[in-house]
């Protein structure tokens with residue numbers, strides 16, 4: 001029987017996940033569809049029960065429901081548990097397992113630049129959902145030293161508690177910027193005209209530092225533009241976005257996803273808008 005996959009969230013109309021996954025399903029000649037569903041806080045529980053009743057084969061969850069899905073799962077992957085957020089549900093024999101592929105997706109993109117070693121000093125700016133997923137992946141799968149800096153420093157402190165990693169104020173990270181070999185920008189600062197201020201200045205950045213931003217549209221945020229002008233190797237959020245979807249596809253189907261195909265679809269969609 002034809003399989004159904006979907007993404008749920010709010011808003012969802014501009015999600016590029018359906019285009020990427022549909023292309024992968026077609027390329028692999030799988031008899032399946034992937035569709036977006038807009039749901040609200042009020043309809044969330046009924047929608048999830050509906051997916052279960054209909055025998056959904058797997059789904060993605062995006063903002064603001066990445067936490068709300070957790071009570072409906074039979075199994076929670078430890079990394080998803082550590083960041084208390086799930087973006088992918090895998091269904092096997094009727095059992096739902098929750099994963100978070102954002103962190104692994106980010107790490108795969110970072111490793112495409114160069115291997116990460118115990119000599120790396122990583123600065124993560126922000127302590128929201130994306131930051132937590134990236135922190136979990138980096139702390140579990142690399143030997144690097146990590147500092148999380150956040151405007152509300154208590155959130156960063158909570159993230160690193162019980163680990164060998166550190167929390168800092170943004171001002172402290174800014175003053176110590178020269179020591180970092182990798183800087184990861186996950187905050188929502190500087191994305192709009194009304195919120196144009198960057199989380200930190202980059203005056204003390206060392207040339208050759210890897211600077212990444214989780215945003216991919218625009219391709220170069222103001223933060224990345226300044227970093228590039230200071231001699232950084234920059235990476236935007238496109239590899240993370242493509243890889244998180246590729247990892248989800250592989251979890252559902254066991255098939256390695258064609259990342260070039262996915263990247264081209266995203267670039268085509270954002271270029272055409």
Ligand code: ATR
Nearest residue numbers: 126127128129130131150151152155187188189199
């Ligand atoms: P996401 O889930 O996408 O990571 P989020 O949970 O809304 O996003 O988190 C937004 C992050 O951007 C937070 O770390 C937030 O800092 P606070 O925890 O102090 O709110 C950060 N942020 C938002 N606007 C900012 C600004 N103008 N300057 C610095 N940090 C900002």
